[in-house]
Amino acid sequence: MSATRRRFMGSLTAAAAMPAPAAQRRGAASLPKDRISPLDGVRREKLKITGVDLINLGYRLKPDEEWADGGRNSIIWKTESVIVEVSTDAGLKGIGACSRYNGPAAMKQYLEQVVRPVVLGRNPFEVEYLAGGIAGRGPRAVWAGVDVALWDIIGKAKGVPLYRILATDTEPVTRIQAYASGGEFSWRKGSRFPGPENLVKEALRYKAAGYTAFKFRPGGAFESFGSIREYIPYLREMRKAVGPDFDLIQESNQRWTLEQCLEIAPVLEDLKVLWWEEPTRKIIDDYLTIRQALRTVKISGGETVHNRHDLVEWMDSGAYDIVQPGTDDAGLTECWHQARMAHTRGKLICPHNWQDNLVAIANAHLMAAVPNRYMLESNMTPNPLKDALFKEWFGVKNGYYTIPEKPGLGVELKEGLAEQFPAISEGGWNRPDPDMPPRPDTPRRTGGPGQFNDWPSRPGQPSRR
Numbered sequence: 001m002s003a004t005r006r007r008f009m010g011s012l013t014a015a016a017a018m019p020a021p022a023a024q025r026r027g028a029a030s031l032p033k034d035r036i037s038p039l040d041g042v043r044r045e046k047l048k049i050t051g052v053d054l055i056n057l058g059y060r061l062k063p064d065e066e067w068a069d070g071g072r073n074s075i076i077w078k079t080e081s082v083i084v085e086v087s088t089d090a091g092l093k094g095i096g097a098c099s100r101y102n103g104p105a106a107m108k109q110y111l112e113q114v115v116r117p118v119v120l121g122r123n124p125f126e127v128e129y130l131a132g133g134i135a136g137r138g139p140r141a142v143w144a145g146v147d148v149a150l151w152d153i154i155g156k157a158k159g160v161p162l163y164r165i166l167a168t169d170t171e172p173v174t175r176i177q178a179y180a181s182g183g184e185f186s187w188r189k190g191s192r193f194p195g196p197e198n199l200v201k202e203a204l205r206y207k208a209a210g211y212t213a214f215k216f217r218p219g220g221a222f223e224s225f226g227s228i229r230e231y232i233p234y235l236r237e238m239r240k241a242v243g244p245d246f247d248l249i250q251e252s253n254q255r256w257t258l259e260q261c262l263e264i265a266p267v268l269e270d271l272k273v274l275w276w277e278e279p280t281r282k283i284i285d286d287y288l289t290i291r292q293a294l295r296t297v298k299i300s301g302g303e304t305v306h307n308r309h310d311l312v313e314w315m316d317s318g319a320y321d322i323v324q325p326g327t328d329d330a331g332l333t334e335c336w337h338q339a340r341m342a343h344t345r346g347k348l349i350c351p352h353n354w355q356d357n358l359v360a361i362a363n364a365h366l367m368a369a370v371p372n373r374y375m376l377e378s379n380m381t382p383n384p385l386k387d388a389l390f391k392e393w394f395g396v397k398n399g400y401y402t403i404p405e406k407p408g409l410g411v412e413l414k415e416g417l418a419e420q421f422p423a424i425s426e427g428g429w430n431r432p433d434p435d436m437p438p439r440p441d442t443p444r445r446t447g448g449p450g451q452f453n454d455w456p457s458r459p460g461q462p463s464r465r
Helices: 023-024 104-119 122-131 138-158 162-166 199-210 229-240 259-270 284-291 311-314 327-344 357-369
Strands: 049-060 066-068 072-078 076-089 093-098 174-179 213-216 245-253 274-277 296-299 376-379 400-402
Touching: 049 104, 049 138, 049 259, 049 400, 066 311, 072 274, 076 138, 076 229, 093 104, 093 138, 093 296, 093 327, 104 138, 122 138, 122 229, 138 327, 162 327, 162 357, 199 213, 199 229, 199 259, 229 259, 259 284, 284 296, 327 357, 357 376
Parallel strands: 174 213, 174 376, 213 245, 245 274, 274 296
Antiparallel strands: 049 076, 066 072, 076 093, 174 400
């Protein structure tokens, strides 16, 4: 019998000063049977939002922690966390992370000028109407963090771990298999960063740590100094080193042409690669052409997708086997709907999880609650904000995330984080590699707003991504 057809019992320590919601005073609330959506039939506690704030944390990578990325061998020199904290009149607080790639300063301004007036005085249980499904690119992305924070409050108010509320018709799990996500290197000769030969060392290191799968990239400056023909021997060497029972996952970051994808497709099949993430630019017909060249390798995509409407054609056409929305981009409400929509179409979900552990724990609660869960990404690039955020440790151990059983997300932020990791307002997260040759002249795109589609579905619709 599914977990949502059982009565969940438990207890919470009474709050000291502020009056607690009824469910918190009594202990864990029972969840209604036969729910269609997470809050279907769930009694709403009397709560009011009294504050909403943004916490921006930063960490400047040490020289030996920096890494190369992208076609121009960009140097990644810092990492950040963007956290929304929501307070209530009952003393309950919720936290949620949003993607740092949308600009922490702009998101803070948007939160103060737009979000705060909307949510103050409202009940967190109105999450689906206040914040669900409205996150977007740029400053509006802060809504994703608000959405997660409201769900954190709801779980605390009902006295149950959040995954139990999200699991409407499936038996939830508390251990989520993780895969190591790294494989960053450089093709530029003389670079201070490791070269493609480092892939084998990385894979063996992660295998020794208990991971059963490793996702890797094409490498920095591939477009200038690498080729598919030169890349293939490293893949074969890696497969030989890790053996047949360790899963390999190719991430292409949309950087290869269709011709390059068709060149490497039979090799990925031969090496029994588990899945291939975003092989080329987002044109559905190209993905379907690649699909025809594969027999067993799955194709994944959909990270940074903020709503199900942008994802549905990719699933219905057969272009994606695995979808990868993340709670830091879309929020929990919308990610839950995307996961459920994928399930009805026979697709798996592996959330994009390339940031701190506040992002990871929200994604883990989502994964625990949906029937089409597969594996959850574990970012292996240097980032102390993964392990330093919470009072109690949360992360990957022996290849698995274990979800806390405390109410809500089940974690609390440490005191003094802003002093330990002060925000870094200087520039973006990547800097040019000064030793790269000049970029060749490329034609400039012209045209007014709306000419370029973020999610082109057919040839003739160029992308800004």
